[in-house]
Amino acid sequence: MLVNMKKILEDAEKGGYAIGCINTPNVETLRAVIGAAEDLNVPIIIDHAQVHDSLIPIEEIGPKMVEYAKKAKVPVCVHLDHGSDYNFVMRAIRCGFTSIMYDLSALPFEENMAKLKEFTKIAHDLDITVEAELGIMTSTEEDSHGGVTTGWTHETIKKTFTDPEQAAEFARNTGVDALAVCFGTAHGIYAEPPILDIERVKAIRKAMPKETRVVMHGGSGVDADQVQAAISAGCSKINYYSYMAKACSKHVYEELEKKNGNAFWHEVQEDAYEFMRRYAREVLTVFKNGK
Numbered sequence: 522m523l524v525n526m527k528k529i530l531e532d533a534e535k536g537g538y539a540i541g542c543i544n545t546p547n548v549e550t551l552r553a554v555i556g557a558a559e560d561l562n563v564p565i566i567i568d569h570a571q572v573h574d575s576l577i578p579i580e581e582i583g584p585k586m587v588e589y590a591k592k593a594k595v596p597v598c599v600h601l602d603h604g605s606d607y608n609f610v611m612r613a614i615r616c617g618f619t620s621i622m623y624d625l626s627a628l629p630f631e632e633n634m635a636k637l638k639e640f641t642k643i644a645h646d647l648d649i650t651v652e653a654e655l656g657i658m659t660s661t662e663e664d665s666h667g668g669v670t671t672g673w674t675h676e677t678i679k680k681t682f683t684d685p686e687q688a689a690e691f692a693r694n695t696g697v698d699a700l701a702v703c704f705g706t707a708h709g710i711y712a713e714p715p716i717l718d719i720e721r722v723k724a725i726r727k728a729m730p731k732e733t734r735v736v737m738h739g740g741s742g743v744d745a746d747q748v749q750a751a752i753s754a755g756c757s758k759i760n761y762y763s764y765m766a767k768a769c770s771k772h773v774y775e776e777l778e779k780k781n782g783n784a785f786w787h788e789v790q791e792d793a794y795e796f797m798r799r800y801a802r803e804v805l806t807v808f809k810n811g812k
C-alpha cells in the first residue's frame with residue numbers, strides 16, 4: 522500500500538519504534554527491502570537518493586518503486602533522499618513519490634528555512650510529506666550514501682551537532698513533517714565506532730513541535746544498543762544503506778570465489794536479493810525496538 526510518511530511515523534513515535542528508510546537503487550534491493558518489511562509486517566520507507574541518479578535515473582527506478590509500493594502487503598512510503606535541487610525534486614513528484622527530503626542544509630540557516638517553508642506548503646497541498654536537514658553530515662557529494670568516507674571521527678562528527686532550539690525554530694517555522702538532525706552519526710563508513718549523544722536526541726525531541734519527527738541519517742554502522750536508545754529517546758525514522766550494500770558485495774564475492782566465478786548473472790542477482798532480504802530483516806528487527 523502506497524502511503525506518505527505522516528501516519529506511519531506518528532504511529533512509530535507513539536509505539537516507541539522506528540521506521541527504516543532504505544535506499545533501493547536497483548530491483549534486487551527494492552524487492553529485498555519490501556520483502557523484509559512484509560516478513561516482519563512493518564511499514565517501510567524506500568528512497569532514491571539524488572546522488573544515486575548516476576547509477577539509475579529516477580524516471581527508471583521511481584515508477585518501479587511506486588508500483589512495488591502499491592502492491593506491497595504493508596504500508597510503503599516512496600521518498601526522495603537528499604533532493605538538493607528544485608528540478609530534481611520536481612522530477613520525483615512527477616514520478617509519483619509520496620514524500621520528499623528537500624535538503625538545503627548546505628545553505629545558511631535562514632535561507633534553508635525560508636525555502637523549506639515555501640516548499641512544504643505546496644507539498645502538503647499535494648499530500649506529499651517533507652523532510653529537511655539541519656547541520657551538515659557530509660562534506661562532499663561523494664561522501665554520502667555508500668561513497669568513500671574517510672575520517673569520520675568523534676571530533677569531526679561533534680562539529681556537526683544540531684542545536685535543539687534551532688531545530689525547534691526551524692520545525693515551527695517551516696511545518697516540515699520530519700527533520701534530520703545530527704547527534705553522532707554521519708553518512709557512509711565510520712573511521713571509528715560512532716558514539717551517539719542520546720541526551721541531545723531527547724532535548725531535540727522535547728524542543729520540537731509534537732508533529733515533527735526526529736530523523737537519524739547514517740544509521741548503518743551504529744551498534745544496536747545505541748540505535749535503540751536513540752529510538753527510545755524519540756527518533757522515529759532511521760536512514761540505512763551503506764553497511765547492507767557493502768555486506769552484500771562481500772557475500773557475493775565469497776560465493777563467487779567458492780564457485781570459481783562460475784555462475785549465471787541471474788543466479789548472482791537472486792543470491793544478492795536473498796542475502797539483502799535476510800540482512801534488512803535483521804536491521805528492521807532492531808528498529809522495532811522490542812515492540
Ligand SMILES: [Zn+2]
Pocket residue numbers: 603708738739760
Ligand atoms: Zn542521508
